[in-house]
Each structure stands twice: as structure tokens, then as C-alpha cells.
Amino acid sequence: MNGLQSWWDYLSVRGDMLAETIGETLLYVGSVTGSAGLLALTVAILTRHRPFAKELCLAIASVFLTIPSLALFTIFIPILGLGFAPSFVALFLYAILPILRNSVAGLDAVEASVLESAKGMGMTDRQVLLKVQLPLAWPVILAGVRVSALLTVSISAIATLVAGGGLGDFIKSGLARIPLPNSFEAIWTGVVFSLLLALGIDILLRLVARWTTPRGAR
Amino acid sequence: MTEPLIRLEEVTKIYPGMEDPAVETLNLAVEPGEILVLVGPSGCGKSTTLRLINRMIEPSSGRIIYEGEDVTRGDPNELRRRMGYVIQQVGLFPHRTIAENIATVPRLLKWPDKKCRARADELLELVSMDPATYRDRYPRELSGGQAQRVGVARALGADPDVLLMDEPFGAIDPITRDRLQNEFLRLQGELKKTIVFVTHDVDEAVKMGDRIAILRERSEIAQLDTPERILTNPADDFVGNFLGSGAILKTLTLRRVGDIELSSVPLLRPPVDREQALRLLEETGERNALLLDRAERPLRWVDRRALNSFRGNLDAARPSVSVLVQPEDTLHDALSGMLQNSMGCAVVTDRGGKYLGVCTIESLAQLLIDTGKEAEASRA
Numbered sequence: 001m002n003g004l005q006s007w008w009d010y011l012s013v014r015g016d017m018l019a020e021t022i023g024e025t026l027l028y029v030g031s032v033t034g035s036a037g038l039l040a041l042t043v044a045i046l047t048r049h050r051p052f053a054k055e056l057c058l059a060i061a062s063v064f065l066t067i068p069s070l071a072l073f074t075i076f077i078p079i080l081g082l083g084f085a086p087s088f089v090a091l092f093l094y095a096i097l098p099i100l101r102n103s104v105a106g107l108d109a110v111e112a113s114v115l116e117s118a119k120g121m122g123m124t125d126r127q128v129l130l131k132v133q134l135p136l137a138w139p140v141i142l143a144g145v146r147v148s149a150l151l152t153v154s155i156s157a158i159a160t161l162v163a164g165g166g167l168g169d170f171i172k173s174g175l176a177r178i179p180l181p182n183s184f185e186a187i188w189t190g191v192v193f194s195l196l197l198a199l200g201i202d203i204l205l206r207l208v209a210r211w212t213t214p215r216g217a218r
Numbered sequence: 219m220t221e222p223l224i225r226l227e228e229v230t231k232i233y234p235g236m237e238d239p240a241v242e243t244l245n246l247a248v249e250p251g252e253i254l255v256l257v258g259p260s261g262c263g264k265s266t267t268l269r270l271i272n273r274m275i276e277p278s279s280g281r282i283i284y285e286g287e288d289v290t291r292g293d294p295n296e297l298r299r300r301m302g303y304v305i306q307q308v309g310l311f312p313h314r315t316i317a318e319n320i321a322t323v324p325r326l327l328k329w330p331d332k333k334c335r336a337r338a339d340e341l342l343e344l345v346s347m348d349p350a351t352y353r354d355r356y357p358r359e360l361s362g363g364q365a366q367r368v369g370v371a372r373a374l375g376a377d378p379d380v381l382l383m384d385e386p387f388g389a390i391d392p393i394t395r396d397r398l399q400n401e402f403l404r405l406q407g408e409l410k411k412t413i414v415f416v417t418h419d420v421d422e423a424v425k426m427g428d429r430i431a432i433l434r435e436r437s438e439i440a441q442l443d444t445p446e447r448i449l450t451n452p453a454d455d456f457v458g459n460f461l462g463s464g465a466i467l468k469t470l471t472l473r474r475v476g477d478i479e480l481s482s483v484p485l486l487r488p489p490v491d492r493e494q495a496l497r498l499l500e501e502t503g504e505r506n507a508l509l510l511d512r513a514e515r516p517l518r519w520v521d522r523r524a525l526n527s528f529r530g531n532l533d534a535a536r537p538s539v540s541v542l543v544q545p546e547d548t549l550h551d552a553l554s555g556m557l558q559n560s561m562g563c564a565v566v567t568d569r570g571g572k573y574l575g576v577c578t579i580e581s582l583a584q585l586l587i588d589t590g591k592e593a594e595a596s597r598a
Contacts, residue, residue, distance in 0.1 A: 117309030120274055120382075121323050121372075122299035135313045216356035217313035 003184075010185035017169070018193065024165035025197060028091055028156040033149045036095035041141065044103035045129065054104060061097040069094070069155055073162050087164030091156055095148040102144025106137030136217050142209040146202060153198045157190065167194050221286065222247035223412045224271060224380065229280030231266055240266045241437040243280070250379075253406065253413040255427035259460065260418060263437030268382055268416045272301045285379075299323055302373030302381040302411075306388045308365045310357035316342070316368055317353035323375040341371035346401060363394040370402065374409075381413045388417070399425060420461055424449065424468050432457050445472055450593035466590050468550075470582065475552050476545025478585065480566055480575025483508050486520060495525055508539070508565065508573070515571045516542065519561065539565050543577065549585070552577050 011018065040061075047054040064072075072093065076086035110133050118128045134141075160168030167190045174186030224247070231241040240263045248254050256264040269275040271282065273294040281290045289297050310319050317338035318325075324334045339349040345367040357365060366386060373381055387395045403426065406413065417423055423430050424445045431442040434456055441453040449465045449472075452458040458465070484498050484507040499507055499522060509517045518538040541555035541564040552564045556579050563578040 111307075111309070113305060113307035113309035114311060115309075116274075116305060116307075117303065117369075117372075118311070120272065120298055120303035120305070121375075122295040122297070122326055123322075124295050127326070132311060132313075136311075214313040216311075216315070216358065 006182075007185045007188055010182050011189060014189075018189070021165060021167045021169050022193060022197065024159075025153060025156050025167050025194070028087065028159065028164075028166060029149050029152045029197075029201060031088060032091040032095050032152045032156075033099075033145055036092050036148060037099050037145050040096050040099035040144070041103050044100060044107055047104075048107050048129075048133075058097075058100060058104065061100050064093040065097045067093075069158050070161070073158050073164075077162060082163040084164055086162050087156065087159035087166075091152050091159075094155055095152055098147035098151065099141070099144040102147075103137065103141045106140030106144075107133050109140065110136045135214050139209055139213045139217060142205065142212075146205040146209075149201050149205060150198050153194055153201065157194060167197070220250060222283075223250040223285060224248040224414070225281075225283040226267075226270065227281040227283065229270055229277045229282065231263075231270060231275060232278045239278070239436055241270065241277075244437050244439070246431065246439070246442075248412055248414055249429075250412050251410045252428040253415055253426055255415045255417060255423040255430045256433055257417055257420060257423040257427075257430060257460075258433035258437075258440075262433045262435055264416045264418075264433050265384055267433070267437045268384055268414055271380075271414060272298045272303060272382055274298075274303075299326055299376065300378050300380070302375070302378045304366075304369050304373045304381065304383040304386045306385040308369040310360075310365060310368060310372070312357050315354050315356060316360075317349075319357065319368060320372045320375055322372060323378075327376055329376075337375065338371075341374055342368075344374070344405065345371045347371075361394075362390050363398060366390060366398060367401075370405075374411075379412055381411050383413060383415045385417055386415075387422070388419075402426075421468065421471065425471050432460060450589060451596055466586055466593070469589050470549040470553055470586070473549045473585075474545060475543050475547050475549060475564075475566055475577055478549070478577065478581060481563070481578050481581060483563075483576050485510060485573075488512060490520075492525055495520065496522065499525075506561070508576075510573055513571075514573050516565045516567065516573050541565060542567055542571075544569060545574070549577075549582060553579070553582055556582075 043057050044054075047057060069090070072090040073087060076089050080086045080089065114132060114136075115128060118132045123131065156164075156166045157168035157171055159166045160172040170186045170190035170193075174183045174188075174190070177183040177186070226244050226246040229241060229244045229246075230239050232239045244267065246267070256267060258264050266275055270277050271284075273282070273289075276294075277290065281288055283289070284297070284300075310316075311322070314322075317335065320338040320341050321329075321334035324337055329337070338353060342349040342352055347364065347367055352360075352364075352368075357368070360368065370381075370386070373383075387398050390398065399422065415423075415426055417426070427445055429442060430445055430448055432440045432448065434440045440460075441448055441457045443451075446469065448457065449461065449469050452461055452465065461468070484502045484504050486495055486498070486507050486509045488509075488511065490509065495507065499505070506519045506521045509520050511517045516539040540559050541552075541561070543552045543555060543564045543566055545566065545568070555564045556562060556577075562580075563576045565576050566574045568574055
């Protein structure tokens with residue numbers, strides 16, 4: 001009880017910082033999932049008839065995800081300096097794989113007989129893609145976007161180490177001051193609001209998936 | 219002779235990396251308004267041949283002529299929109315309603331919305347599905363048989379002259395298949411489309427085909443003729459083996475009950491007088507008489523024992539004649555019916571149920587013997 005009270009006291013005087021860092025995290029989530037999604041979907045579409053290129057792109061995207069995050073955030077500093085830019089690039093590279101993997105899987109999962117009949121009725125390759133494959137793959141693609149968005153919320157906490165802002169600022173400042181007063185309150189603030197943010201984004205994207213998926217493809 | 223609607227000229231298809239061609243210098247002409255069935259063992263290239271027609275597979279060499287025009291080059295999509303295409307797995311679009319599925323080609327051809335909707339309803343009616351019930355449903359709510367009806371309706375979407383059908387009823391249970399085949403033949407009676415139909419099932423080929431092309435490896439035509447002539451006069455051992463031992467028996471599916479002379483049996487009409495009935499059996503030497511009701515509909519079979527043991531009113535009996543056929547049914551239907559009861563004959567009625575005569579197992583046997591003799595004679 002005591003702890004909750006002191007956390008509340010800590011928060012009540014830091015509303016501005018909280019709003020600012022949440023805004024920064026949201027900016028990462030929006031810009032990173034948007035751009036990574038666009039790239040991943042484009043790659044998935046362009047390589048849909050080329051199995052080798054498809055596997056190669058998946059392999060490259062997988063490599064990004066295996067690089068330790070602390071390293072990935074810092075290696076771009078010499079080129080991009082500190083702040084938003086190196087953080088954005090690191091998060092962007094991470095976010096590609098979930099969307100790419102799901103886009104590829106979604107497009108591949110469209111039944112061969114459906115494609116055969118679409119082609120047999122005289123649909124062009126482009127029409128098959130836009131009217132049949134993408135609508136059917138859409139829920140799977142969106143599930144990939146959701147994973148990337150959540151991944152970005154959690155990993156963006158590291159951006160604070162390269163002066164990139166976000167909810168990680170609370171965690172870093174708390175860590176630096178252990179065991180001084182308010183250190184754990186700061187860490188808890190970063191963690192709890194990251195979780196709430198992730199939860200909110202998850203619900204929002206699930207709703208988007210519901211609204212935009214054609215009834216028969218659900 | 220009319221100009222064929224579709225012609226394959228010296229068409230060869232060699233798949234990349236394969237040494238042997240799947241189809242080798244094939245010449246085939248499809249006449250307008252006919253159902254041409256391509257049948258053969260698996261791997262003979264019958265599906266490949268069908269898919270060459272709408273260029274789902276591009277020929278390695280040779281020409282495809284459609285409506286007198288060389289369509290071997292040019293836009294394949296434009297060609298495919300002029301031909302209906304039905305495949306075994308149907309391939310309906312799961313994310314689109316039944317009506318939207320059916321209107322696929324009309325939409326590709328940019329028909330106005332209202333016309334597309336009207337067309338979908340019209341086609342649902344045509345394949346015996348209620349538009350109000352089905353137009354807004356999704357494919358996964360349909361049974362296999364219903365899905366293929368929609369598949370056929372979709373292929374007819376923009377009223378093409380040609381239907382290409384690749385084992386359309388192959389994945390459907392036998393009873394539903396039989397019904398779909400009959401419905402499709404009735405439909406074809408009205409529509410008079412030109413149909414190329416692929417199957418591996420000889421019985422289906424005999425039933426559906428105006429002409430049958432029996433194919434062997436590399437899509438070589440072993441025999442191309444009417445079902446009657448192929449069944450009674452197979453060109454060589456390959457065809458004979460492929461048709462199987464019951465080839466003559468299969469001719470029964472080609473003839474209708476109405477085509478043969480019906481036999482008669484002693485008839486009883488209400489009110490039945492027992493003495494008179496017994497005398498009738500005595501005089502005719504038959505074991506059974508057929509009791510009709512007041513509207514001349516067959517009611518039940520009556521034999522001596524029934525007459526002797528039955529107390530009460532015979533004509534009050536419930537209808538119990540189990541095998542009833544109509545003149546439009548095939549002799550094969552009549553035979554299967556006869557095998558299910560012990561009477562050795564099937565009662566023939568008109569559509570209203572009125573008695574016309576009986577079709578006996580002896581008359582079928584005689585017919586088969588005659589057919590066999592004719593076949594023998596034409597071979598000699």
C-alpha cells in the first residue's frame with residue numbers, strides 16, 4: 001500500500017514527462033510498423049512467384065532479429081548520430097520479419113484451386129493479387145503487423161540509451177539511481193505504461209482486423 | 219458438316235525438364251453444341267489437353283483455333299473470359315458471397331452492377347438454388363454438391379459459348395453426383411453449350427458424352443466416336459480393356475425406358491372379385507397380377523396366395539409397388555430397380571403416376587443379346 005502511494009505521488013508531479021515519453025513511443029510504433037509493413041508487404045508481393053528470392057528475403061530479415069538489440073541501436077550512431085534516427089533504423093529492421101513472414105504465409109495459404117479458378121476466369125495476375133490473394137491473406141498480414149507493433153513497444157525502451165526518448169527514459173533514470181528514493185517508482189512507471197500501451201495497441205489492431213476483413217475470409 | 223467451334227491443330231506440349239511430351243501432335247475438333255468427353259487412364263494428358271484450350275497451359279507448338287480465329291497468341295485472359303471453366307475442387311472465392319462469385323466474369327467485363335446482380339439470380343435459379351436463400355451466403359456455408367452447382371453457375375456467368383469442365387463431379391458423393399449429372403444434362407438440353415468434359419470414369423463418359431474421345435498416353439486419341447459405337451465396337455484392345463468387361467451392359471445407360479416396347483401383365487381394377495381374379499391368373503398363366511387404383515395408378519402386386527389369404531378389402535391396401543420408372547429413365551435405372559425387388563420387372567408409369575406397362579428383365583436381357591450380336595456382326 002505504501003509502495004502504491006509513493007508511486008502515485010511520483011507520477012502525479014510527472015504528468016508532462018509521462019505524456020511526452022508516451023508520445024515518443026507511439027511515434028516509434030506508428031512510423032516503424034508503418035514503414036516496415038510497407039516494405040515487407042512489397043517484398044512479399046514482388047517475390048510471390050519467386051521461391052528463391054522469397055526465402056532469401058526471409059533469411060535476411062531473420063538475421064536482423066538475431067542481432068542483440070543493444071548493439072543494433074548503437075552501431076548506427078557514427079552515421080546517424082544520437083536520438084530518433086538510429087533508434088528508428090534499429091526498430092525498423094526488427095519489425096520487418098514478423099510482417100514479412102506473415103505476408104508470405106498469408107499469400108501462400110490461398111488455396112491453389114482458388115487461384116486456378118481465378119486465372120481460369122480470365123483475371124490478370126494483378127487482379128488475382130488485388131481481388132483474391134490480398135483480401136484472403138489480409139487477416140494473417142494484420143496479425144504480423146500486430147506482432148511488430150508490440151515488439152516495437154517493448155524494444156523501443158532501449159532507444160533511451162541512444163538519447164532516442166520514449167518510455168525507456170523512466171526505466172533508465174530509475175536504474176541509474178538505484179537505491180535512491182523514487183528509483184523503483186521510475187522503473188515501474190516505464191514498465192506499466194509500456195504494458196498498457198501494448199495492450200491498447202493490441203486491442204485497437206484486433207478491432208481494425210475485424211472491421212477490414214471480408215466476412216468470408218475470417 | 220458445320221465448322222468446328224474449337225480446333226486443336228498439331229498441338230504438342232512438352233513440360234520443361236521433361237523428355238516425353240505430355241501431349242503429342244494432337245488434332246481435335248469440337249463441334250458446336252456437343253458434349254465431347256475426354257476420357258482415359260490417369261496421366262494420359264486429358265487434363266493437360268483441356269487446359270491447352272483456354273491456355274491455362276501454353277502449347278509448345280501447334281495452333282488453337284476458336285470460332286475460326288487463331289487464339290494461340292494474343293491475350294489469354296481475354297480468351298478465358300469467353301470460356302467457362304469448371305474444376306473438380308470448384309475453387310469458389312471464400313471471401314465473396316455466392317452472388318459475387320457468380321458475377322466474377324461479368325464484373326471483369328465491366329457489366330453494370332444491376333445487371334450483374336440480376337444475372338447471378340438468374341443463374342442461381344438455373345442451377346436449382348433459391349436466389350433469396352443463397353445469394354448473400356458465403357461458399358463455406360455450402361455442401362460439396364451445392365458448391366459445384368455454384369461453380370457451374372459461375373462458369374456460365376457471362377454466357378460463354380464454351381464450357382471446359384475438368385472432372386467437375388469427381389469429388390462428390392455418388393448419389394449427389396448422379397443428380398448433378400442429370401440436372402446438368404437437362405440444363406444442357408436448354409443451353410446447347412459446347413462442352414469439353416474431362417473424366418476418368420467410363421460410366422460418366424458414356425452418360426454425359428455426345429461423343430467420347432478415349433485417350434492413351436501423350437493424349438493420343440485411341441478412339442473418337444459416339445458412346446454407342448465405342449461400346450459396341452471398340453477400336454482396339456486398349457479401348458476394349460479400358461471400357462472393361464461390362465461394355466455392352468453400359469449401353470443400358472444410353473437407352474430410355476420409353477424407347478423399348480413395354481410388356482403387359484394381368485391387371486386388376488377395383489372392386490376386386492376374388493373368383494374373377496383367380497381365374498385371370500389361371501388363364502394368363504402369370505403368377506402375379508397388378509392391382510391399380512381408381513386413377514389407374516399401380517397399387518400392389520397380387521398373387522394366388524394373397525388372394526386366398528386376404529380377408530377384407532384388397533383395394534384398400536396401401537400402395538406397395540416399390541419399383542416405378544418413367545419413360546425418361548434409363549434402362550440402367552430400370553435394371554437397378556429390378557435387382558432391388560424380387561419381381562424381375564419394373565412398373566412404368568407416366569409423370570402423373572398412371573400405369574403404362576412393365577419393363578421386364580427378360581426384355582433387357584434380349585436387348586443386350588441383340589446389341590452384342592450387332593457388335594459382333596459389325597466387327598466381322
